[in-house]
Amino acid sequence: MDLIEIKRAPAVRTLAVNGTIRPRLSVEVQAPVAGTLTALPYDVGAQVTAGQLLARVDDAPQRAAISEAAAAVAAQEATLAQARRDFARYEKLGQFVTRQRREEARLAVDQGTQELARRRAVVMQAREVQQRYAIRAPFSGVILERPVDPGQTIGVSTVLYRLADLSAPEITAEVDEFYAAALRIGGQALLSLPGQAQSLRAAIVHVEPRVDPATGAREVRLRAARPLDGLPAGVTVSVNLIIEREKAAISIPRGAILRPDSNPAVHVVDGGGIVSERGIRFVDWPAETVTVSGGLEPGMRILADPQAAAPGKRVRSAR
Structure with missing residues (x-):
C-alpha cells in the first residue's frame, strides 16, 4: 500500500497560466492631417529612432x-x-x-x-x-505594418504604420479574478519558453484592476529577467506565477484528499497499520500539490489513495 509520510519542507505555491509575448510599447502611427503622402520612407521590419521622420504629407x-x-x-x-x-x-x-x-x-x-x-x-x-504634416516616431522601435503607400491620399487618423518597441517585450496573461487577488506588482514567476529547457525568471509589472466582464479575468503583465531573443510577439509561453513561499510547510497530493470540496479528510494509518479518517484544512489552489493548514502533524502517515482502504482496515506499506 502506498503511504505518504507527513513532514515539513520548503514549499512554493504557484499558479500555472498561459501567457503571450507582446511588445512593451505598441502604437498605431496616425496622420493628424489629410492630404497626399509625399514621403513614406520605411517598410515593415525597419528600425527607427524616437523623433525620426516617418512620413510627410504634401504641405x-x-x-x-x-x-x-x-x-x-x-x-x-x-x-x-x-x-x-x-x-x-x-x-x-x-x-x-x-x-x-x-x-x-x-x-x-x-x-x-x-x-x-x-x-x-x-x-x-x-x-x-x-x-503636423511631418509625422515622426513617438519612440524607438520596429515597423510591424505599413498599410498605406507613397502618393496615396489619406484622411485624418489614417493609420500609416504600426510601430512596436521590441527591446524589452512583456508577457501578458489572463488570470481568473479569484486567483488574481493574490498577485502583487513585483511578484515573481517562472517562464517556460518554446525551445528552451531552462526556465526564465520574470517579475509582475502590472495587475489590471478591472475585471473583463466577458471572461471574468484580469490582465497580468510580466517582464523577463533577460531579453527574449528570437521570440517574436504573439508566441505563447507557460507562466508559473509564484504566489507564496513557505520555509516549512506540510504538502500533500490533492489526490490523497477525500471530499476536497466539502469536509475534506484523509485516511491516516497508525503505527499498527489501522486506517482511520481524519479531517484536515488546506489551501484550495489549482495545483496537484496543496498545502495543509491544519489536521496533520509531522510523522503521521496517510494513504496516497484514500479509496484503497476503508477506515478500520489494516494495511501494510508497500516499502
Missing part, C-alpha cells in the same frame, strides 16, 4: 497660408511704422495740433500694435500646423 496649401500670413505681417509692420511716425510728428508740433488729432494718432499706434501681434500669432499658428 503646399499650408506653405501658401504661411506666405499669405507673413505678407499680412509685413503690411501691418509698414502701417504701424507710419502710424508711429505720425504720432511722433504730432507730439513735436505740440499746441499747433489739436488734442483730438494727437489722440487719434495715439489710438492708431495702439490698434496697429495689437493688430501686428495678432497677425504674428497667425503666422506662428500656421507654422505649428505645418509641423
